[in-house]
Amino acid sequence: MVSIRLNDLGAGYGRKPVVSGISTPAFGAGEVIAVVGPNAAGKSTLFKRIAGLLKGPGEVILEVEANGWASGRAISYMPQDNSSSAVLSVYESIVLARKQGSSLHVGDHDLRVVDATVEALGIEAIVARNIGDLSGGQRQLVSIAQTLAREPQVLLMDEPTSALDLHRQIGVLSLVRRLARERGMVIFIALHDLNHALRFADHVMVIANGGLHACGPVAEVLTPALLRSVYEIEARIERCSQGQPHVIVDDVASGRPVASFALSA
Numbered sequence: 001m002v003s004i005r006l007n008d009l010g011a012g013y014g015r016k017p018v019v020s021g022i023s024t025p026a027f028g029a030g031e032v033i034a035v036v037g038p039n040a041a042g043k044s045t046l047f048k049r050i051a052g053l054l055k056g057p058g059e060v061i062l063e064v065e066a067n068g069w070a071s072g073r074a075i076s077y078m079p080q081d082n083s084s085s086a087v088l089s090v091y092e093s094i095v096l097a098r099k100q101g102s103s104l105h106v107g108d109h110d111l112r113v114v115d116a117t118v119e120a121l122g123i124e125a126i127v128a129r130n131i132g133d134l135s136g137g138q139r140q141l142v143s144i145a146q147t148l149a150r151e152p153q154v155l156l157m158d159e160p161t162s163a164l165d166l167h168r169q170i171g172v173l174s175l176v177r178r179l180a181r182e183r184g185m186v187i188f189i190a191l192h193d194l195n196h197a198l199r200f201a202d203h204v205m206v207i208a209n210g211g212l213h214a215c216g217p218v219a220e221v222l223t224p225a226l227l228r229s230v231y232e233i234e235a236r237i238e239r240c241s242q243g244q245p246h247v248i249v250d251d252v253a254s255g256r257p258v259a260s261f262a263l264s265a
Ligand SMILES: Nc1ncnc2c1ncn2[C@@H]1O[C@H](COP(=O)(O)OP(=O)(O)OP(=O)(O)O)[C@@H](O)[C@H]1O
Pocket: 013, 018, 037, 038, 039, 040, 041, 042, 043, 044, 045, 046, 264, 265
């Protein structure tokens, strides 16, 4: 079983902090946490800090109990941009991702995990293709496969469905949530689609103005008041016929043009 808590975490580039003072409760096995917020708020920066790719103040408190399942690394980060080598086949790239940081010996179990991941994502038809020949959405599915095949205990997925059609967005997020429950992972997903956050996440972290603006159960945090203060939109949260909450946007707050929504420097 795994749990992860952020304590007064900060990160930035050079001397300039992008985010600071981020503290959360402990998130436990099986939980999915949506990380949302405006462009350039610092979601990717926070993920890189949690993954240990950036240094900064504060601590990531990770507790891992051996449970027989965990064959993979503790924390794995799936970046927004896929920079896999274009000369590898899809299958080779997934095997390589699984073996990254461990011995290069590829055993039967490794191949079974790779095959199961390929099947779960429905990418059997492209496994022999070169990554460089794929469409943007296909590359994103391969990047997801590479990340899942590592079997991490904490997974940081940075906008994993941004290039996917609606059917695959729902499919991938359903799969990710199921794997979190089955494997006892903690999964953080940076998302811009708040309806996906409402549908697939247990908790939400709202990153804005250089820090953690709000954190808690997703349906409690994503309110019209929060959408107004963070996104400058007038919106309602209404339930569809199946009881699922949805954001319905009525207007841009105060009638200002969308282009006036300021990016942080
Ligand atoms: N390598 C870097 N060097 C310097 N500044 C950077 C670097 N990467 C990101 N930044 C800056 O850090 C800030 C936060 O960027 P980050 O990518 O974390 O935002 P984000 O919330 O993930 O944005 P988006 O939703 O647009 O993907 C931005 O102002 C960005 O320009």
